[in-house]
Amino acid sequence: MLGLAQRPQLPSLHARVEAIDLARGIAIALMILSHAVSGLLGIRQVPEWGMVPIHLITKFSSSLFILVFGIALAVAFLPKVTTPDWPRRRLKLMLRGLEVLFWYKALTIVEMLPMFTTQDILDALLYQRFTIWVEILGFYALALLWIPWVLPLWLRMPLWSRLLAPVIVGVASVLLERHFHFWGNDILKALLVEDADHYTWGQLARLPLVMLGLLIGEAILRWYAEPATRRRLVAWLLGAGAVFLVAFLAMSVPDVYDALMAVAWNRGKHPPEVPFMLFSAGGALVILALCLLGSNRAAAWLRPLTLIGSDALRAFVFHIVVIFLVFRLLLEAWQVYSYPQVLGIGSALILATAGWIALLRWFREHSR
Known part of the structure; x- marks a missing residue:
């Protein structure tokens, strides 16, 4: 019982954990590959062998990205919450x-320019509609404006409540999405818990993954x-990731291939549903574990993926x-x-992105 009543113990790390950068870089690389395919070809043009397994694997990226967001908050900022310097860091x-x-x-304009009218773009800028490919940035922007205010509360919570919090928030988000009308405001609903008619990343809908990342970040600080x-x-x-993936397979029997194809087609991604999240989060945990196992080596x-994850x-x-x-x-x-050509473009773009980050870093170092 003493362990479950324990507040976070957060010693500071003396060096940057590059394994976290690597995990984030893998998430972005998978995202780049997915965006290249959907942005230049369209999912409906992808052959079946491209959906499973290639496009299927990219579904790990969103959960991994949000998990690492929570981990980074824990590792870089949670130990500072009780210090006099916290207001500046907040x-x-x-x-x-x-x-x-x-x-x-800005990227909303970039994404919409080739395919939408000026009025559509203005509507998106004013939160009257949403895009697709850049919406994850909208989630992070809003999250960074309010999560810093609740980190001190997280630090005061005993372990049992921190473990239960992702489950409670997840269940509450699903209930709100399915049963609460949000005063007829579907935009507000989309921003908070997601809506079937809008491609968004809801603050409450994805908060359980952030909380799970905070818990993993605490463990990284200690261990x-x-x-x-x-x-x-x-x-x-690895065990947690395997349990998630096995649970997904158990739910999919006897039509496992159809379930994998459904995930590849993003069924259950927005709003989040259990099978998709089990698959995506399970794979994300396995990738994260392997990155931590490999550590700095x-x-x-x-290195190209680590560079991407560092910026x-x-x-x-x-x-x-x-x-x-x-x-x-x-x-x-x-x-x-063609699909193979688009895969090649996406792969080349991953390397080009790493090169761009390296060039910017070199420029900053030599222009001081």
């Missing part, structure tokens, strides 16, 4: 949220520094600009290339 997080909000709106405890953490994450071997916002901006401004608008390359 302001830093909120200013980051405003920066992400700016790029969300990552020592090889023995790190292996124990990796085993727990894996981060060095997979996620610029990586996101770069690949959206290339896909929608360069290919779709300037080159008019919508459905011009």
